[in-house]
Amino acid sequence: GENVEQHPSTLSVQEGDSAVIKCTYSDSASNYFPWYKQELGKRPQLIIDIRSNVGEKKDQRIAVTLNKTAKHFSLHITETQPEDSAVYFCAATTGYSTLTFGKGTMLLVSP
Amino acid sequence: DVKVTQSSRYLVKRTGEKVFLECVQDMDHENMFWYRQDPGLGLRLIYFSYDVKMKEKGDIPEGYSVSREKKERFSLILESASTNQTSMYLCATGTSGYEQYFGPGTRLTVT
Numbered sequence: 001g002e003n004v005e006q007h008p009s010t011l012s013v014q015e016g017d018s019a020v021i022k023c024t025y026s027d028s029a030s031n032y033f034p035w036y037k038q039e040l041g042k043r044p045q046l047i048i049d050i051r052s053n054v055g056e057k058k059d060q061r062i063a064v065t066l067n068k069t070a071k072h073f074s075l076h077i078t079e080t081q082p083e084d085s086a087v088y089f090c091a092a093t094t095g096y097s098t099l100t101f102g103k104g105t106m107l108l109v110s111p
Numbered sequence: 112d113v114k115v116t117q118s119s120r121y122l123v124k125r126t127g128e129k130v131f132l133e134c135v136q137d138m139d140h141e142n143m144f145w146y147r148q149d150p151g152l153g154l155r156l157i158y159f160s161y162d163v164k165m166k167e168k169g170d171i172p173e174g175y176s177v178s179r180e181k182k183e184r185f186s187l188i189l190e191s192a193s194t195n196q197t198s199m200y201l202c203a204t205g206t207s208g209y210e211q212y213f214g215p216g217t218r219l220t221v222t
Contacts, residue, residue: 097207099156
């Protein structure tokens with residue numbers, strides 16, 4: 001089955017810096033790659049996603065890149081703010097519309 | 112706006128009890144999912160359903176069962192609760208386009 005590895009497990013940055021979280025996947029048939037943000041005590045929320053026919057997607061301060069050949073994708077957050085502090089999860093499709101999730105990255109943005 | 116609700120936010124049960132967790136969605140989504148979330152392990156899929164009365168095992172189905180008698184409702188059943196099932200349980204719904212939307216979660220403690 002699909003295996004998704006996510007790095008780093010924790011990431012501390014200063015406000016205004018950029019943050020990058022990386023994921024690799026194993027199943028070359030995967031074609032959908034979402035990113036979820038989970039604030040403390042809240043549900044995971046979809047923040048951005050990318051499909052296999054696209055190499056990059058941007059939404060304001062966040063962007064996701066996909067390298068299908070290398071089977072890795074990354075989340076980029078620019079001009080980080082304290083409210084970006086959360087746990088971020090990447091995922092990849094595994095068929096039947098199911099997702100396999102990475103173990104998560106705790107991002108801490110210090111003022 | 113997708114609305115996914117779960118029957119309880121917090122639940123405390125004794126070892127050996129039968130436990131029911133219920134999830135209700137109002138968006139007419141075909142797919143529904145149950146995950147458990149543990150620190151350092153990310154979100155792991157327990158069971159999912161892509162239609163009424165249909166169910167499929169996820170990655171960690173042992174000790175659990177599910178029921179989907181109506182499209183909007185998906186129940187997770189712990190036949191005989193054990194302490195290693197203490198966890199956060201998250202329900203999600205989705206379409207065949209892979210996006211998933213999560214409920215608020217139920218934090219279950221088994222003593």
